[in-house]
Amino acid sequence: MILVTGATGSIGRHLVRMLAEADAPFRALVRDAAKGEALGCDYVVGDLDEPGTVAAALEGADRLLLNSGGALPVAGRQPMVRQQTAAVDAARAAGVSYVVKVSAWRPSPDAKLSVRAHWEIEQHLKASGLRWSTLQPTGYMQNFFTGEGGFTHGHTLAGPYGTGRVAYIDAYDVAACATVLLTGPPPRADDTHTYALTGPEALTHAEIADKLRVPFHDVPPQEAAEGLRAQGLPTWFVDDLLWLYADMASGTMSHVTSSVRELTGRAPRTFDTFLASNGR
Numbered sequence: 219m220i221l222v223t224g225a226t227g228s229i230g231r232h233l234v235r236m237l238a239e240a241d242a243p244f245r246a247l248v249r250d251a252a253k254g255e256a257l258g259c260d261y262v263v264g265d266l267d268e269p270g271t272v273a274a275a276l277e278g279a280d281r282l283l284l285n286s287g288g289a290l291p292v293a294g295r296q297p298m299v300r301q302q303t304a305a306v307d308a309a310r311a312a313g314v315s316y317v318v319k320v321s322a323w324r325p326s327p328d329a330k331l332s333v334r335a336h337w338e339i340e341q342h343l344k345a346s347g348l349r350w351s352t353l354q355p356t357g358y359m360q361n362f363f364t365g366e367g368g369f370t371h372g373h374t375l376a377g378p379y380g381t382g383r384v385a386y387i388d389a390y391d392v393a394a395c396a397t398v399l400l401t402g403p404p405p406r407a408d409d410t411h412t413y414a415l416t417g418p419e420a421l422t423h424a425e426i427a428d429k430l431r432v433p434f435h436d437v438p439p440q441e442a443a444e445g446l447r448a449q450g451l452p453t454w455f456v457d458d459l460l461w462l463y464a465d466m467a468s469g470t471m472s473h474v475t476s477s478v479r480e481l482t483g484r485a486p487r488t489f490d491t492f493l494a495s496n497g498r
């Protein structure tokens with residue numbers, strides 16, 4: 219039995235369908251019963267912020283898909299660290315044998331925001347004694363629809379992106395990789411189990427704007443910072459966001475990997491296929 223967290227999110231919605239198609243036994247942990255009903259699969263209501271509910275949801279589970287996001291930092295701390303490390307502890311206590319964690323591209327102690335948070339969680343998972351795999355995706359193509367990170371303003375793709383290329387991935391492909399791992403044998407201790415996941419091509423944001431058929435506005439970092447501060451964001455948070463943009467603009471996410479093909483046996487979706495599969 220697999221417990222799927224983040225089931226209502228960009229990856230999770232694909233994942234529950236793929237696991238059902240694979241006839242894999244699973245249940246979803248959701249915060250809202252109505253969203254669980256809409257998923258159309260076995261679900262249990264719980265919250266990663268309430269470890270008791272996670273322990274109850276893990277009853278009978280031997281695998282865990284660990285994925286969550288969306289909570290804003292409080293006093294500089296990402297709630298995700300507290301939530302996901304507690305879930306790892308609950309998994310160990312429940313006798314779970316294998317955890318697949320959705321992480322981020324190149325998490326490190328020098329990173330900021332959720333990228334650093336994922337590094338902290340990975341450290342905890344690796345020290346837990348549980349068998350684990352981590353999926354380290356670049357940015358999701360879905361961000362251009364959800365507005366994650368302020369990608370679109372008034373039908374313009376705007377941000378301090380410069381000409382750095384990013385090998386964005388469709389969350390569908392992250393879900394496909396997770397399905398392969400969750401339904402296959404757990405890795406041996408000496409296996410490679412960190413997967414850097416990308417799409418098949420690295421695009422500039424001007425090229426992406428073209429595909430979205432919207433104008434592209436490359437905002438100077440200083441102007442972007444002023445705009446974010448004007449929205450009421452605290453200075454430290456604006457600085458961290460600017461770090462993320464600068465990292466992207468420098469091309470650190472331009473590397474294309476073969477991990478999706480190696481795991482799933484097929485190429486990852488292109489940006490054009492992503493748009494077509496979303497009726498664009």
Ligand SMILES: NC(=O)c1ccc[n+]([C@@H]2O[C@H](COP(=O)([O-])OP(=O)(O)OC[C@H]3O[C@@H](n4cnc5c(N)ncnc54)[C@H](OP(=O)(O)O)[C@@H]3O)[C@@H](O)[C@H]2O)c1
Pocket residue numbers: 223224225226227228229230247248249250253264265266267285286287288289301320321322323332355356357358361366
């Ligand atoms: N977006 C990107 O480009 C990107 C790139 C690399 C890595 N990531 C990582 O991918 C993960 C998912 O990010 P996303 O932006 O795509 O979000 P998402 O998966 O679309 O949504 C977040 C999911 O987490 C669930 N969740 C949030 N807080 C929870 C809690 N306290 N208890 C239980 N469930 C909770 C949400 O449930 P509800 O429906 O109840 O809100 C939702 O299912 C994050 O860890 C993020 O750092 C994102």
